Amino acid sequence: DQQVKQNSPSLSVQEGRISILNCDYTNSMFDYFLWYKKYPAEGPTFLISISSIKDKNEDGRFTVFLNKSAKHLSLHIVPSQPGDSAVYFCAAPKYSSASKIIFGSGTRLSIRP
Amino acid sequence: DGGITQSPKYLFRKEGQNVTLSCEQNLNHDAMYWYRQDPGQGLRLIYYSQIVNDFQKGDIAEGYSVSREKKESFPLTVTSAQKNPTAFYLCASKGSDREKLFFGSGTQLSVL
Numbered sequence: 001d002q003q004v005k006q007n008s009p010s011l012s013v014q015e016g017r018i019s020i021l022n023c024d025y026t027n028s029m030f031d032y033f034l035w036y037k038k039y040p041a042e043g044p045t046f047l048i049s050i051s052s053i054k055d056k057n058e059d060g061r062f063t064v065f066l067n068k069s070a071k072h073l074s075l076h077i078v079p080s081q082p083g084d085s086a087v088y089f090c091a092a093p094k095y096s097s098a099s100k101i102i103f104g105s106g107t108r109l110s111i112r113p
Numbered sequence: 114d115g116g117i118t119q120s121p122k123y124l125f126r127k128e129g130q131n132v133t134l135s136c137e138q139n140l141n142h143d144a145m146y147w148y149r150q151d152p153g154q155g156l157r158l159i160y161y162s163q164i165v166n167d168f169q170k171g172d173i174a175e176g177y178s179v180s181r182e183k184k185e186s187f188p189l190t191v192t193s194a195q196k197n198p199t200a201f202y203l204c205a206s207k208g209s210d211r212e213k214l215f216f217g218s219g220t221q222l223s224v225l
């Protein structure tokens with residue numbers, strides 16, 4: 001079974017604070033993970049990725065942490081800004097078929113003033 | 114500008130009708146994908162193609178068909194066999210940058 005799961009459908013964070021979005025995966029053979037951001041009625045855009053040989057990757061306000069023993073990754077956004085309000089998807093290429101990229105169900109992040 | 118163009122943005126299908134969603138890319142990417150998004154759900158893979166004249170079924174291919182006659186184009190046909198076609202359809206492509214997908218702006222398909 002190869003799945004990525006986002007168990008929180010929504011999250012509300014005050015502007016300027018930290019947003020933490022979580023993702024769990026079922027197969028320890030996954031070796032690469034990506035986060036995408038999506039606005040309504042638009043296609044997702046790539047945000048940040050991480051290889052399983054790392055436990056952290058940072059790009060400006062965005063940091064992704066990978067905990068391989070827990071099969072868990074998280075996306076941290078700090079400080080949160082109004083433009084960060086969107087749906088965030090974690091994704092991973094399937095082991096044994098890297099061209100098949102599977103997505104979690106998404107977390108809707110709302111940044112309140 | 115390089116990118117992926119999906120058309121139309123909105124499409125309505127009548128009962129028993131086949132409809133085709135267009136996807137064109139000028140990124141020179143080999144791989145192309147079709148995903149479906151239902152409200153409150155993630156993206157589910159319908160079909161993908163790694164190279165011209167070749168394509169594979171994704172997780173929910175039933176009721177859909179595709180072709181890949183040109184590198185730039187990957188149209189998706191939603192056939193009458195797809196009983197629940199109302200969804201937001203997303204086309205994507207991937208180049209050499211590992212696993213990073215570039216998405217079009219999507220087509221919202223609704224049933225009349």
